[in-house]
Amino acid sequence: KGTLMATTASRSQQIIEQAQRYIPGGVSSANRLVEPNLVFTRAQGAYIFDAEGKRYIDYHAAFGPPLLGHCHPEVQQRAAEAMASIDVIGVGSSELEAQLAQKICEHVPSAEKVLFCNSGSEATYAALRLARAVTGRQKIIKFQGCYHGWHDAVLMNVISPADKVGQRDPLSAGMLPQAIENTLVLPFNDLDSVRQVLEEQGSEISAIILELIPHNIGTVLPHLEFVQGLRDLSSRYNVVLIFDEVVTGFRHGLGGYQAVLGVTPDLTTMAKSIANGFPLAALAGRADLLDHCKPGGDVFFAGTFNAHPASVAASLAVIDILERPESYATLFDLGKRMRDGLRAIIQRYGINATVAGFGSVFLLYFMESPIEKYEDLLRNDVEKFVAYRRALIKRGIYELPVNLKRNHISLSHTVADIDESLEAADAVLQELGS
Numbered sequence: 001k002g003t004l005m006a007t008t009a010s011r012s013q014q015i016i017e018q019a020q021r022y023i024p025g026g027v028s029s030a031n032r033l034v035e036p037n038l039v040f041t042r043a044q045g046a047y048i049f050d051a052e053g054k055r056y057i058d059y060h061a062a063f064g065p066p067l068l069g070h071c072h073p074e075v076q077q078r079a080a081e082a083m084a085s086i087d088v089i090g091v092g093s094s095e096l097e098a099q100l101a102q103k104i105c106e107h108v109p110s111a112e113k114v115l116f117c118n119s120g121s122e123a124t125y126a127a128l129r130l131a132r133a134v135t136g137r138q139k140i141i142k143f144q145g146c147y148h149g150w151h152d153a154v155l156m157n158v159i160s161p162a163d164k165v166g167q168r169d170p171l172s173a174g175m176l177p178q179a180i181e182n183t184l185v186l187p188f189n190d191l192d193s194v195r196q197v198l199e200e201q202g203s204e205i206s207a208i209i210l211e212l213i214p215h216n217i218g219t220v221l222p223h224l225e226f227v228q229g230l231r232d233l234s235s236r237y238n239v240v241l242i243f244d245e246v247v248t249g250f251r252h253g254l255g256g257y258q259a260v261l262g263v264t265p266d267l268t269t270m271a272k273s274i275a276n277g278f279p280l281a282a283l284a285g286r287a288d289l290l291d292h293c294k295p296g297g298d299v300f301f302a303g304t305f306n307a308h309p310a311s312v313a314a315s316l317a318v319i320d321i322l323e324r325p326e327s328y329a330t331l332f333d334l335g336k337r338m339r340d341g342l343r344a345i346i347q348r349y350g351i352n353a354t355v356a357g358f359g360s361v362f363l364l365y366f367m368e369s370p371i372e373k374y375e376d377l378l379r380n381d382v383e384k385f386v387a388y389r390r391a392l393i394k395r396g397i398y399e400l401p402v403n404l405k406r407n408h409i410s411l412s413h414t415v416a417d418i419d420e421s422l423e424a425a426d427a428v429l430q431e432l433g434s
């Protein structure tokens with residue numbers, strides 16, 4: 001038994017050492033290295049398993065994709081069937097892609113036409129290039145706390161330190177100064193500041209891009225008047241309004257969160273949940289805008305793997321499941337059970353915390369409400385936030401132990417999973433105290 005323990009215990013270590021030798025930092029995405037001693041080798045339904053075989057209830061969910069649960073059998077089967085027929089699209093239209101585009105146009109209010117690519121960053125890049133092309137203007141407005149991907153125009157001001165809020169805060173070396181200078185960063189939910197910028201330099205602004213719910217800082221709910229105001233101002237100043245629904249698309253409804261709010265942008269970007277783990281992103285919107293991107297049009301849009309058959313088939317399977325009337329009801333009930341349960345616990349122990357979330361998303365901030373913009377979240381007790389999550393991980397509940405990260409529930413989570421997680425939260429919060 002001793003030998004067996006020794007071999008299994010060394011598996012994570014071996015993987016980590018090999019990865020670190022050949023991959024910078026051992027990971028291919030900057031956000032991944034948070035628990036260097038955990039390597040996950042299997043994911044199934046609501047669970048992930050580390051290299052030693054220990055099971056965790058997964059709420060990190062790889063930043064959101066597995067909305068139906070990991071390795072969902074129906075999704076995997078449809079993807080495999082598609083791949084057995086045609087493995088990659090080399091030329092011309094493809095059948096499943098046309099079907100998926102139609103489905104998205106039927107469900108998403110702003111979608112008259114759709115283009116497919118592989119990641120959220122590609123979709124927001126294309127949306128902003130298109131906005132610049134059709135307006136002939138260069139500047140964009142984004143909001144503090146929103147993340148839109150790794151490219152130069154948007155990689156700034158997400159989780160900024162207090163002294164960088166209100167200034168541009170680029171997150172990488174090597175970004176083009178021109179790209180940084182052409183991005184104006186404003187506080188979320190603050191329509192007056194947007195109005196003021198547009199009054200002064202409206203004729204230079206090509207696009208306003210936002211996460212309708214800034215989930216990259218947890219969950220900050222938008223005021224309806226803010227989003228409606230952005231819609232009105234964008235129309236008045238001929239600015240392209242872009243809703244980045246990379247997280248909220250499909251997760252909060254097949255029509256995205258724009259359908260919940262009843263406000264329609266000019267362009268919408270989606271990714272993550274739309275193919276339940278397969279790499280797929282979509283740029284949807286007004287036909288007169290998207291038509292600039294057709295072959296021979298003035299805006300270039302391309303990608304060898306765009307609309308990959310496996311991902312497209314996976315997305316069609318996801319839509320079939322989400323169209324079943326019970327799907328969102330189940331997902332939202334689980335989310336509510338989790339949030340209500342957490343609220344009861346923090347009340348019981350008198351903990352200075354706020355439960356936030358929407359639908360299947362939840363998290364606990366260690367601070368008082370109200371939370372209306374990123375700046376409010378500077379009051380979050382980061383040490384407690386991370387300590388809480390590290391203690392949960394020890395108890396087999398995986399929430400990413402990084403400041404302000406949201407949690408996701410999937411359709412594979414059960415009431416029993418939620419209740420087991422609440423029991424762990426109860427024990428940890430009692431220990432942590434107020």
Ligand code: PMP
Binds near residue numbers: 119
């Ligand atoms: N937009 C939002 C709202 C996101 O959350 C993300 C990813 N976290 C992106 C864009 C970028 O997507 P990707 O990582 O697929 O490039």
